[in-house]
Amino acid sequence: MTAEPRPANLTPVNFLTGFLGSGKTTLLQRLLADPAMANAAVLINEFGEVGLDHHLLDRIDDNVVLLKSGCLCCTVRGEVADALQKLDSQRSRDEIPWFDRVVIETTGLADPFPALSTIQSHPVLRSHFAIANVVVTVDAVNGSRQLDERLEAVRQVGAADVVVITKTDMDEATDTDALLEKLSRLNPSARRVIAQEASADDFLVDASTERSEEWLSEALSLSEEFAAPVHHHHDEEGHHGHAHSSVRSFSMVIEERIDWTGFGMWLTMLLNRHGDRVFRVKGILDIEGEERPVAIHGVQRLVHPPVHMSAWPDRRRQSRIVFIVDGLDPARIEESFHVFNRLSEKVLTQGGTPPLRRAS
Numbered sequence: 001m002t003a004e005p006r007p008a009n010l011t012p013v014n015f016l017t018g019f020l021g022s023g024k025t026t027l028l029q030r031l032l033a034d035p036a037m038a039n040a041a042v043l044i045n046e047f048g049e050v051g052l053d054h055h056l057l058d059r060i061d062d063n064v065v066l067l068k069s070g071c072l073c074c075t076v077r078g079e080v081a082d083a084l085q086k087l088d089s090q091r092s093r094d095e096i097p098w099f100d101r102v103v104i105e106t107t108g109l110a111d112p113f114p115a116l117s118t119i120q121s122h123p124v125l126r127s128h129f130a131i132a133n134v135v136v137t138v139d140a141v142n143g144s145r146q147l148d149e150r151l152e153a154v155r156q157v158g159a160a161d162v163v164v165i166t167k168t169d170m171d172e173a174t175d176t177d178a179l180l181e182k183l184s185r186l187n188p189s190a191r192r193v194i195a196q197e198a199s200a201d202d203f204l205v206d207a208s209t210e211r212s213e214e215w216l217s218e219a220l221s222l223s224e225e226f227a228a229p230v231h232h233h234h235d236e237e238g239h240h241g242h243a244h245s246s247v248r249s250f251s252m253v254i255e256e257r258i259d260w261t262g263f264g265m266w267l268t269m270l271l272n273r274h275g276d277r278v279f280r281v282k283g284i285l286d287i288e289g290e291e292r293p294v295a296i297h298g299v300q301r302l303v304h305p306p307v308h309m310s311a312w313p314d315r316r317r318q319s320r321i322v323f324i325v326d327g328l329d330p331a332r333i334e335e336s337f338h339v340f341n342r343l344s345e346k347v348l349t350q351g352g353t354p355p356l357r358r359a360s
C-alpha cells in the first residue's frame with residue numbers, strides 16, 4: 001500500500017492500554033505530573049456504566065474526557081473518533097485549554113487493533129492526529145496468567161511499542177522472569193521497562209513514524225499465533241468474535257456509611273472464593289468515621305492497600321463500587337454485601353467490638 005502524504009504538525013496520540021487493573025491510570029497519573037505532559041488531553045474509555053477512572057486520576061479539567069462504553073473496539077469508530085474531532089475543533093476555537101498531545105486510556109478489555117487502525121485511516125482524524133506509540137501495562141502479579149487465558153491481554157502486548165511492567169515491587173510478584181520471557185516471545189521488538197523506571201519520555205515521541213497496515217496485520221498475526229492453543233475457543237463466543245462475551249460490568253451505589261471491618265471481610269471472602277472470576281473491583285467508599293473518601297482496588301485475588309483521596313468527586317458523598325466479573329451474578333454479590341454490612345451494624349449497635357482502623 002502506498003502511503004499518502006500526511007500533513008505536518010499532526011497531534012501525537014499515545015495509546016495506553018493493558019489488562020484490567022494492570023496500572024494504566026496509576027502510570028498515567030504519575031506521568032501527567034511531569035511538566036512536559038502538562039498540555040496533554042486525556043480520553044478515558046471505561047467498560048461499564050459508572051465511570052470512576054477520571055475521579056481516580058485526580059485531574060479533572062476540560063481536557064479530560066470520559067467515554068463510557070461497552071468496549072473500545074465497538075465504539076472507536078463512533079465515540080472515540082467523535083471525541084477526538086470535538087477536541088480538535090474546540091482547540092481551534094480556543095474553547096478548551098490548548099493541547100499538544102492526546103493520551104487515550106482504553107478499557108482493560110480493549111482489543112487495540114481495530115482502534116489503532118481506525119485512528120490511522122479515518123478520513124478526518126488522519127489529517128489532524130497520528131499514533132505516536134502504544135504503551136501497554138502488564139502486571140507482574142497477574143499478567144502471566146492473563147496472557148495464558150485472555151486473548152485481549154495477548155493482543156494488547158502484541159500491539160505494544162513499550163511494555164511497562166507494573167507491580168514488580170509487590171511480594172506477590174514471584175515470577176517476573178517467566179513473564180519477561182513470555183513478553184519477549186510475544187512481542188520481541190517492544191521495549192520493556194519496569195514501572196518505577198517509566199517516565200514521560202516513554203510517551204514523548206512524535207507522530208512521524210506511522211504504522212503501516214502491514215505492521216498492524218503482522219503484529220496481529222503474531223498475537224494470534226501466540227494465543228492460538230489457549231484461546232481458540234474464545235473466538236467462537238460472543239458478538240463478532242469478542243473474547244469477553246461472558247464478562248460484564250456492574251456497579252453498586254451505597255447510600256449508608258460502610259463499616260470498614262465488615263467490608264474487608266466481605267471483599268476478602270468474595271475474592272478468596274471467586275477471585276478467578278472477579279477481574280476487577282474498584283470503588284470510592286464512604287467509610288464510617290472517615291471524612292475523606294477511600295479508594296479501593298482489587299484485581300482477581302489481589303487487594304491493594306486502600307488510599308485516602310483528597311476530596312469527594314463531584315460533591316456526592318456516596319459510595320460507588322464497580323465490578324468487572326466473568327459469569328458471576330451481580331444480584332448475589334450485592335446481596336452478600338448487604339448481609340455483611342447489616343451484620344457489622346448489628347455487632348456495633350449491640351456494643352460489640354468497634355471497627356478496626358485500616359492498616360495505612
Ligand SMILES: Nc1nc2c(ncn2[C@@H]2O[C@H](COP(=O)(O)OP(=O)(O)OP(=O)(O)O)[C@@H](O)[C@H]2O)c(=O)[nH]1
Binds near residue numbers: 304
Ligand atoms: N504496588 C504497586 N501497585 C500498583 C502498581 N501499579 C498499579 N498499582 C495498583 O494497582 C491498582 C490498580 O491500578 P490502576 O492504575 O487503577 O489500574 P488500571 O489498569 O487503570 O485499571 P482499570 O482501568 O480498571 O483496568 C491500584 O490499587 C494501584 O495503586 C505498581 O507498580 N506497584
